Amino acid sequence: MNVPFDTQIKTLDPIFAEMSAATDRKAWAGNPELTMREKVLLSVVADICQQTLGLPFEAHVRMGREHGVDADDLRELLRFIAYDSGYPAALAALARLTDIEREQGLAGPTGQGHPVDGDGTGSPIPAPTRRAVHNLDAGFADYMDLQSRMRTGMRRLTVRERAFATMTVDVLYQTLQESFRVHVTRAFSAGATPEEVRAVVRFSAQFGMTKAWSGLRALNALFTETGTVFA
16 A cells, blocks of 8 residues: 555654645745646656655655656656766666556556667767867767767657756756856756746755755856846
8 A cells, every 4th residue: 555655754753744744835836937747857856866765756756647757757867867967876766766666556668768879979069068078178078978969869858857957966966067057058948937947946945955055046146147137
């Protein structure tokens, strides 16, 4: 029998459960700029980065099924985020995901994927970024080209969802310089508004308030530098 998530927390500590419920209400209802599907995806990203693969990850996987995030979507997210979270972290999440699907009787993947151009050349990374990374270290630039090229054929996640996911990694890993700028720019290119971009960073506060604080400071500085105007 599946015991509800909130009941499991109450069994552990009823006061913590009350605090957790209030936090969830604030985070999930207090960011209407993001869809429920996006919030689930970002929560899973946080689970991968922080390796919270117990109760939180299980809850987010089950919640995903309620908001259109199926087994194939989750696997594409794991494949996509692996180059930022690190492959070992994504692999641990993949193993746990498979266990959860079996334990909870959830539908598994259909096998849908995307072509992996592991032996090709070139990269979808913007030319200025490629040049900057190549000038930093040519071998690292080749590695980055490979990682980006292998993800070019992904179609289950939108560009907006992918940009928001990588922004969340930046906040949780506190990589708030070059990569954060690139990922925020990608979100804007996918049609995201400044308010929606800010909501992504704000939503991450539940996974580390001081990290979100630093993320918002970096985002505000970027907005000021680029002259971003709010509606």
